[in-house]
Amino acid sequence: MDNIIDILVIEDDTNINKLLCDMLSNSGYKTIAAYSGTEALLYIQKYELDMILLDLMLPGISGEELLIK
Numbered sequence: 001m002d003n004i005i006d007i008l009v010i011e012d013d014t015n016i017n018k019l020l021c022d023m024l025s026n027s028g029y030k031t032i033a034a035y036s037g038t039e040a041l042l043y044i045q046k047y048e049l050d051m052i053l054l055d056l057m058l059p060g061i062s063g064e065e066l067l068i069k
Contacts, residue, residue: 005050006030010040037061
């Protein structure tokens with residue numbers, strides 16, 4: 001049984017995304033980085049995730065649209 005928490009970080013700003021992923025990884029979490037709503041939707045469909053950090057203003061599918069889907 002895998003006790004590591006998988007977190008999808010959805011943030012279009014590369015520096016902020018990397019900072020969040022680094023902070024979470026250093027705290028023992030497994031992170032997956034997505035830079036658009038469209039990319040995030042693919043990860044959500046492919047992986048079993050424990051948590052999602054979502055920027056609401058994204059290129060492609062917005063954060064609000066992603067929540068509805």
